Amino acid sequence: MxxxxxxxxxxxxxxxxxxxxxxxxxxxxxxxxxxxxxxxxxxxxxxxxxxxxxxxxxxxxxxxxxxxxxxxxxxxxxxxxxxxxxxxxxxxxxxxxxxxxxxxxxxxxxxxxxxxxxxxxxxxxxxxxxxxxxxxxxxxEVSEKFHPDYLIGISASMTEIREKISQVAYGMTSVLITGETGTGKELVAKAVHYMNPHRLGPFTAVNCAALPQDLVESELFGHEKGSFTGASHRRIGAFEQAEGGTLFLDEVGELVPHVQAKLLRVLEEKKIQRLGGCSPIRLDVRLISATNKDLKQAIEKGEFRRDLYYRLCTFPIHLPPLRERQEDVFPLIEHWARILQKEMNLEILPQFSSELVEALQAFTWHGNVRELRNVLEAMFLTHRSRKPLVFTINHLPKVYLNKISSPKESEIFKESPDEESLMGKLEDFEKKLITEALTQCQGKSIETAKLLKISPRMLKYRMKKLGL
Known part of the structure; x- marks a missing residue:
């Protein structure tokens, strides 16, 4: 009042x-x-x-x-x-x-x-x-929080993603976001939703992989009372809940064929019908989907409908894994460190040694940004009482300390003898190969590393080792 x-x-x-x-x-x-x-x-x-x-x-x-x-x-x-x-x-x-x-x-x-x-x-x-x-x-306030500028990263790929979000935000175009687990697909979906001032309705997220197969239709489209055993009351599905806003279907590649067919019909007709219902319900909902699957491969295997794929993929956005944009690791470290400092009420923001940053940049990060965040949180939690001013490699969780010495994870720590004449010849060949690749890529280290199929960190190490 x-x-x-x-x-x-x-x-x-x-x-x-x-x-x-x-x-x-x-x-x-x-x-x-x-x-x-x-x-x-x-x-x-x-x-x-x-x-x-x-x-x-x-x-x-x-x-x-x-x-x-x-x-x-x-x-x-x-x-x-x-x-x-x-x-x-x-x-x-x-x-x-x-x-x-x-x-x-x-x-x-x-x-x-x-x-x-x-x-x-x-x-x-x-x-x-x-x-x-x-x-x-x-x-x-929420729109500012999910503004594309808050998608952390200085790499060319992240700059392109921010531009794509700004392009597609205004309107009702269906968006398909692809990328590995932990790359931030839902964050991108929210940025698309909240950037549109005309989408004043809710952002409703559904994880298709987490839904029991016998309840998927009810969760998405709703049901009427008595439409099946156990339907003791009417249920409003995710599409209706998202009216006037955005429905985000995460892991859309997990939907079974008959639900894919229903979803295709909804996209074509812009209306749904609850299970057990008699009347169609017109919708004003924008659909954003995401998957970590290769849907084109799923189409070839007969696991995903080709016509649905093209409906969903009107505007594709691909999020590259963190290992392909290692220059974004340090900005992400700084970003999460500030958040963790605030969450844990730390007076002083810890710093990160250059050796630690280089080690974190060298990891493959199978869990991507989410895994990096979890590692930083573990470091903050474990050492918050000691209040280190500078985090070093020794503050890493044990499993990551082991990775540093693993040749499979980080070739940079593996020494190679160069006294033998064969090794000298190999080094000459490697010098020539790297020099040609650098020339072809106009001196850009990331593109050169991609061409040579090694990490930028490994390229930097080999160039230093070879005196380039």
Whole structure:
């Protein structure tokens, strides 16, 4: 409930009323609750608002000298679309009330009215408007949180992903996000959703891989009471829950064939039918899907519908694994370190030794960004009481310490003898190979490493070893 304290200014009421008796009634009823500004005509009200006059709520008489209230209402809404306006009429005419609401009035009240009646309507109008402002503020806050700029990374691939999100956010185009587990597919989906100011509905996420096969249809499309054994009440499915917003289907490649067919029909017809239901329900939902599967391969195996794939993949976004964008590891370390410092109430933000950063960049990260975050969290939790100013390799979880010395995981730690003539010849050949690759890639180390099919860290090590 909205309350006003002594320190708060009173909410401002603009009363557009030429009848002295009504003005006196409004002032008597509301003077202790609102700061009231009276104007006797629509023209004066419009001038007041155009010149920046303050109002949190307005009452508008229909019968005014000059421009009528009905004529003025659309102009008021153009100047101040967020201003809740209550129309007052001396005639109880349903068509006038309906027309007022269609033109943007918050409510309609007939003279003579009870003092409590108008007091209650104005109070509800203010509360409703306050809630709307809070919701818009929350949407803006969340939109900023999931803005593409918050997708951490300095690599060319991450720059391209941010550009793609900005391109596709505005509209209803279906998006298919691909990438390994832990690459941040849901984060990208949320960025697409919250970047669109017209998608004020919810972001609803469903993990298709986690749904029991016998409940997938019910979860997605809903069901009516009695539609199957155990359906004791109506259930609203994920599509309806996402009305006006976005439905995110994670691991869409796990859907069984008959559900794929139903999903295809929904995408084609823009409507669903609950299990056991008789009437189709029209939808205003954007679909974003994600998978860590190779859907083209699944199509060849007969596991995924080709027509559904092309419906889902109108706008594809691929997230490369972390091992292919090692230059993003350090920005991610800094990002998660700040978050973990805040979560754990640490006064000092720990630093990371260069040896530790190089080791973290050299790992293959099968779990991608999620795995990196988990490693950092484990380090913070294990050593928070000791409060190290600088994290080193020795602060890594034991399993990762073992990886450093594993030749399979990090060839950089494996020494090779170079005294023998054969090794000298091999080094000459390696020098030539790396030099040619660097020339071909215009000196760009990441592209050179890809061409040579080694990690950028390994390339740096070999170049240093060979004196390049």
């Amino acid at each position: 909205m309350t006003v304290t002594k320190d708060d200014p009173l909410p401002k009421l603009l009363s557009i009323e030429d009848d002295e008796g009504v003005r006196e009634s409004i002032e008597l009823a509301l003077k202790n609750l609102y700061s009231i500004h009276f104007v006797p005509s629509a023209e004066e009200a419009l001038k007041y608002l155009q010149e920046g006059g303050q109002a949190d709520v307005a009452t508008l008489d229909i019968c005014l000298p000059g421009m009528s209230g009905i004529e003025a209402l659309p102009q008021i809404k153009r100047i101040r679309p967020e201003l809740p306006t209550i129309v007052i009429s001396a005639v109880s005419d349903a068509s006038t009330g309906v027309k007022s609401i269609k033109l943007g009035a918050y409510d309609y009240i007939v003279k003579p009215f009870m003092i409590d009646e108008i007091r209650q309507i104005i109070h509800h109008a203010l509360e409703s408007n306050l809630l709307k402002k809070k919701n818009l503020s929350l949407i803006r």
